[in-house]
Amino acid sequence: MFASLFFIARLSVAWFLLYLPLAIFTHEVVFRHNGSDGFIVAMGALLVVVTITGAFSHVNRVRLIAGHVTASALSRRQRRQVELPLEAGEAFDLVDAAMRELPGVRAVESARDSLQSRVRITRVNPYPGDSVSWRWITNLHSLRNQVSMTVTPNGDAGSVMLICEPERAAWTDWLFIDYGTNLETAEALSRAIARRVAERRRTENLSAAESATEKALTVAKLSLLHAQVEPHFLYNTLASAQILTRSDPARADAMLGNLITYLRHSLPRTGDDLSTLGVELERAHAYLDILKIRMGSRLQLQVDVPAPLRQLAFPPMMLQTLVENAIKHGLEPQSGGGTVWILARQLPGDALMPFGGVAVTVADDGRGFSSEGGGTGIGLRNVRERLRLAYGAGATFNIVANFPAGVAATISVPGVAP
Secondary structure (H helix, E strand, O other): OHHHHHHHHHHHHHHHHHHHHHHHHHHHHHOOOOOOHHHHHHHHHHHHHHHHHHHHHHHHHHHHHHOOOOHHHHOOOEEEEEEEOOOHHHHHHHHHHHHHOOOOEEEEEEEOOOOEEEEEEEOOOOOOOOHHHHHHHHOOOOOEEEEEEEEEEEOOEEEEEEEEEEOOOHHHHHOOOOOOHHHHHHHHHHHHHHHHHHHHHHHHHHHHHHHHHHHHHHHHHHHHHHHHHHHHHHHHHHHHHHHHHHHOHHHHHHHHHHHHHHHHHHOOOOOOOOEEHHHHHHHHHHHHHHHHHHHHHHEEEEEEOOHHHHHOEEOOOHHHHHHHHHHHHHHOOOOOOEEEEEEEEEEOOOOOOOOOEEEEEEEEOOOOOOOOOOOOOHHHHHHHHHHHHHHHHHOEEEEEEOOOOOEEEEEEEEOOOO
16 A cells, blocks of 8 residues: 555655746746636645545556555566576577567567667557547657567576566656556566477477387387297207207207397396397397208307407397308308308497497308298398387498398498497
8 A cells, every 4th residue: 555655655645746947937928917826726736636636547457467465566667587498599489479479569679689678659548538648658759669678597497587567767767657557567478488488398398208108109119129039040940959859959958048138138138228238248148049050050140349359338138140140041051151240330420329339240141042042031130120210210221231241231320429
């Protein structure tokens, strides 16, 4: 109540002090001999009535907008400080877009480099039926407000300063009111900023949820593709062991021992976990030892994998898939058998692999891309699909003819960030 009375009294006194010298001048100079006292008093009374009713309307509208009446709420110049959890440029874009959507915007001055923006707004009369007091109290100058915005960088956040004020000098606040239009603009901007920040968070949460769902689907696909590879090898191994138990129990026992070694490296891991090149090489050795029992001298193996590279991350089961493909489609159908090479080399960093990577090649001197050979079945399709799901464009898989015979398949995967 005190703030309301003080505001009305201040506005009335300001107009009285402005009216008093004009009344004296009019009485002494213009109407000195015409008995104009009644006219001057009537004009003064009218001015008092219009001023008080206009001030009362301003106070009442501020109460409706803010829910309370304080000196800061009654002011025609509103200031808001907003801290946004966004980088300064993003905070500027968000608030600038909110300012441009204010009703009555007529001019926009925006400078993103300096993180400053200003809009000019046509002021709307909230009481169009009260045209007398509106024009008298507010229309002695342009009926426009302005909003200025400055963003101050604060680390990963942005501090936004908003100023809503009329297009007049500050001294005019003693004489004129705005019916709370600048307060209304400040409150509207605060709501718009809060809505946009909430919408941004909802979008981020939705994106995170979608990413989690996509990751879960990817893991499911990898697990399915992984499961499609393992039973093929297990079936062949157990079938061979079953045959050997009748003819050569010692070799059957050795084969089952190698199978246990293979499973020890295979079963504890899930489809989406990365293994290491060393673990995958041990798995491949266990597999090839099983095959040596069956193929004897027809199978030879040469490995060139430097020790430091064996600690690098590598997707599980892929090396074994390439080795199995080389045996099944390259050497096994060939009467004289042949050799399997397993080679690895370090890759330098580039745009797709900023931390470098490793390229692993499995080559053989078998039948190659002949009508009887050629590994282009489900195993190689699974390798390509698993690499795509796990690395996107960051990994490559190439299969080419080996010289002088056979096939060479190479998997290149990015290194893990330090």
